[in-house]
Amino acid sequence: MSQLVNTRIADLGKPRVIIIGGGFGGIEVAKKLKGFKAQTVLFDKFNHHCFQPLLYQVATSGLESSSIVFPFRKRFSAQKDFYFRLAEVTHINPAERSIETSIGSVTYDYLVIANGAATNFYGMKDVEEHSMPMKTIIDSIKLRNTIIRNFETALLTDDAELRNSLMDFVIVGGGPTGVELAGALSELKNHVFPKDYPELELSQMDIHLVEATPRLLNGMSDKAGNTALQYLQNMGVKVHLNCAVKSYDGYAVVFNTGEKLITRTLIWAAGVKGQPVAGLSAESFGRAQRIKVDEFNRVKGYENIFAIGDAAIMEGDTGFPSGHPQMAQPAIQQGKLVAENIKRLISKKEMKAFRYKDLGSMATVGRNRAVADLKALKLKGFIAWLIWMFIHLVSIIGFKNKFFVLISWFMSYFSYDKSNRLLIARPKDGVQ
Template sequence: MDEPKHLVIVGGGFAGLKLARSLNNHPAYRITLIDRHNYHQFQPLFYQVATASLEASSISFPLRKIFQKSRNVRIRIAELLTVEPGDNTIQTTSGPIRYDYLVLAMGADTNYFGNRDIQQYAFPMKSTVEAMALRNRIVENLEAAASAPDEATRQRHLNVVVVGGGPTGVELSGALAEMKRFILPKDYPELDLSKMHIYLVENSPNVLNAMSDAAHEKARAYLVKMGVEVTTGMAVKDYDGKNAILRDGTTIPTALVIWAAGVRGNVPAGLPSIAVTPQNRIRVDVKGRMVDSDNIYVLGDLAYQETGQFPKGMPQLANVAMAQAKFMADNFKRLSHGKAFEPFHFHFQGSMATVGRNKAVVDLESPRISFQGLFAWFVWMSVHLFLLMGFKNRLLVFVNWGYKYITFDNSLRLIYTRPPYPIQNEEEEGAAVPVEGAIAK
């Protein structure tokens, strides 16, 4: 037999992991799967980690455990630095690696649109570590409000601003509203939680703007009924750690801004500029191959492929990434038998988002229908349980959801950082962030 070709996959998210699993133990390929973490992260449930509904371990799964019985997949924990297409080599933090075929599936990171102040002070939520840091800050702010020396300090720590009305922002705002209603009054009887404000600020005309009219209208109605103060057609222009400043000059005093307003692809150095879009995604052809390349392929959020249905590129969703990975695995199997790659044809099934207890919106593409409410909520839960990696994780998440549904409570509101500094009066110098230093971002 010919020596197996070396297939290097960078990224252990939905796309990279699906591709590696689909080619597991295939005799034609030896696979190196590279990721900066030694675990797979289930991004759609980050917001539940951030709001203390789930433990981080419930939505994470060790990569090496997945491939314990694999004969051809090896894991490397490293970060990709540069790609050298001319030499079929990548440079990583653990050294150079040569490849016969390279698949880039590093996904996307938070896009701050060049605002350094927001990048410094706002909290993102694109990894398990960031979700944990956000959970710490939410609970720390409540503790700071409970012991605040004056009303201005207390109000600043009670206000939360969520920027971005996509699925992440909507789901996070709804979860915070449920905490405010069902959980926090029992934990903090000394606080007047009617003064806790949850602001959702979205630059486009609607929340869930990419979904149907019925979906984003119902989602907005749900949020407003739950007490979220929704502002659309507006952007957060700046944030200094104490005040969020909107485009119209409105100032919201807050010790917590959560940034869910956009993503930017993790494009490595060394790729031709013609292959990179202004949104920092990599242009690919109908076979998933990077333009101006014969052996570099791109999957998931990082891939930019224009189609008749998606003239601005396919949506950056988990089901798209997994469908692309399955298609590419089938093509690599064809290639091992001397057959050519076939073009990728994606059947978009739809999109969904949950707002809270018994509240979700679902858009299906075929048949083209939109539905909301309790049934949509069950559909959302079923899909996410199915996509989770590992039976144990599915069981843990299901049990946590069931316990919370019955008791209207959970027991995960723990602070995993050192105690905050003493609270100072707002008028005192240096009181901008009372929990300054408690979280290493």
């Protein structure tokens, strides 16, 4: 059938801006091009934007998957000259100003690479094969299904080691995802699973959070890291600092400290790397396969190719020698400016250089417990938790999604419940 299909992107006789990836950065570029005399084409492998910061709540049954994703076509249905294509971009041909995709090739005038980051297993094939990443909505649904299937299976055995392997969770990576996931799992342990599984001794459920450096939340202040550590320990999470995974066979995790844990569920939130599209010169790539860009987010050596967000690493005096933090804000801010600069280039004006405006960062550990670094202000506890919720709510795309997330949080707060503990998958028997 493939010979019958092609990208079929109409030639509007206007400059064509192709955006690869509809994450925070990519949709910002598309939004800001609204009303401008250009054709905007968004390529993504999914038909929806995903609000990644809340994936961990889908994985732990707090939110339904549909509340944190939003169809691109719905978001941009009112935007003239916007085109969406559900496809994978496989190759960039800078010389011909074209890209090759799973549905054919197409030319561009300006290309914005905003394809985010993939999980970095640092070359450990066994870990990659057996652990669960947390980058896509599918990852989060799979993890939710796994947690529930593990518990359904744990109550079927008299074998203590087997039961423990199903009830114990090891989360690798003490960044926001790891910290938030550990907190949410401990809420399941303390408030939800005792009611669901009276046949199990919930004190046997161990939640391990493993971090290779001496502290949690490395992107945040020492105070935030220490507070998060304290919160997690108070909630019963076993935090292992200065501890890195050496191997995992789906059952035993071995650490560089010599310690060993038994678990069927290793959640890998320990690092990300770029997802290079073939065709750029080898010198374009920097640390962790991020694409080196100048102060205009322009890929080095190409005048009409930009890279933003997690995919990019800006050189020069940015204040972030190893790249801007791989969070929503840098991607959004760079997306906004790249759209502006593309307009400027088309209008023969000078481009503006990027300057990151740090709006702060935050992480939530559980009900009433969060940490927030806002400029000089370091907050923790209930206030930080309220701010965290507010910021996330206003950032989620779509009124219905905001409303459903708000209601879900409101109900969870008073009931201590997480109501989406659904195993939506073809029935599978026993230990998967």
